[in-house]
Amino acid sequence: MTRATSTVIAIDGPAASGKGTLARKLARHYDFAYLDTGSLYRAVGQAVLAAGGNPADEAAALAAAKALDVNRIDERAIRSREAGEAASIVAAMPAVRAAILHFQRNFATNPPGGKDGAVLDGRDIGTVVCPEAKAKLFVTASPEVRAQRRWLELKVSGSAVGEAQILDDIRERDQRDAERAASPMKPAADAYLLDTSNLSIEAAFGAAVAIIDKAMS
Ligand code: CDP
Numbered sequence: 001m002t003r004a005t006s007t008v009i010a011i012d013g014p015a016a017s018g019k020g021t022l023a024r025k026l027a028r029h030y031d032f033a034y035l036d037t038g039s040l041y042r043a044v045g046q047a048v049l050a051a052g053g054n055p056a057d058e059a060a061a062l063a064a065a066k067a068l069d070v071n072r073i074d075e076r077a078i079r080s081r082e083a084g085e086a087a088s089i090v091a092a093m094p095a096v097r098a099a100i101l102h103f104q105r106n107f108a109t110n111p112p113g114g115k116d117g118a119v120l121d122g123r124d125i126g127t128v129v130c131p132e133a134k135a136k137l138f139v140t141a142s143p144e145v146r147a148q149r150r151w152l153e154l155k156v157s158g159s160a161v162g163e164a165q166i167l168d169d170i171r172e173r174d175q176r177d178a179e180r181a182a183s184p185m186k187p188a189a190d191a192y193l194l195d196t197s198n199l200s201i202e203a204a205f206g207a208a209v210a211i212i213d214k215a216m217s
Contacts, residue, residue: 007032007117008108008132009212010125013139014174014185015084016146016153018196018204022139023121025205026212030119033111037122037129038087040100042078043068045086050077055086058093065090065099081154081161081169088173091123092180104129123177126188135215137208138187141197143170 009026013019020036027034047064048055055061077083090096104120108130111118120129126136141149147167154161177185187193192211196204 006109006111006115007134007216008130009117009119010130010133010136010188010191011119011121011139012123012125012127012137012185012187012191013121014123014146014177015170016150017139017141018149018201019121019137019139021201022137022196022204022208023119025201026208027119029205029209030117030212031115032117032119033107033113033115035104035107035118035120037100037104037120037125039073039075039078040068040070040103041087041091041096042083043070043073044096044100045088045090046074046078046080046083048090049082049086055089058095061090061093062095062099065096068100070103076157079153079157081159081166084173085169088176092176092182094182097182101129108133123185124183126191127186128183131188135212136188136191137194137211138191139194139196139204141195143167143174145197146170 009032011019011023024034044061044064045055048060053060108118108120126133144167147163147170150170151163151166194204194207199207
């Protein structure tokens with residue numbers, strides 16, 4: 001039997017823009033599978049750190065990307081500030097990106113659990129991983145708002161890093177993600193921009209559903 005084509009929703013945006021929360025809610029709403037592609041880069045960066053390596057070492061990063069087992073990602077370890085930093089370093093390497101591209105595309109076209117579609121969030125879903133996605137959103141928020149959100153998240157998980165330091169991290173990461181040559185973070189030409197600086201989670205979700213319903217109709 002031929003499988004109906006999977007419907008893909010691409011959610012891109014910078015660190016702590018609210019794209020993960022939004023993407024997860026959208027997947028539940030449409031009963032689609034969900035893939036947080038940032039967790040793959042975080043897992044690669046974290047694996048290099050855990051082995052005592054340097055994330056800037058291309059050979060070590062590529063070996064970690066090739067050895068990545070998506071079913072064995074340590075969800076707690078990859079959320080640390082250090083893992084986020086390491087993720088953005090390994091993510092700038094074309095060979096690392098190539099090593100995990102197939103998994104992402106396959107998830108989008110053959111969503112697990114027999115779902116009819118998939119929501120993927122990341123930096124290059126609408127531009128590189130799934131340029132044919134049915135609906136594309138680029139979720140943003142001001143660096144200050146994003147720093148505050150990330151600070152609250154990290155505080156809950158026991159981190160004592162200050163908000164000013166996190167704002168610096170976010171600015172540095174935005175710059176690295178947007179200026180790298182390989183799949184830089186940028187809105188696809190056909191993406192809808194959603195600025196969540198002044199939106200609650202529910203308001204952002206409502207706005208996203210309105211945009212996606214229209215794109216899918
Ligand atoms: O949680 P946060 O929004 O900070 O970032 P993330 O989505 O977990 O991604 C961590 C890092 O992985 C980013 O800073 C990017 O450098 C990289 N990434 C990427 O290059 N391409 C993707 N599709 C997803 C993440």
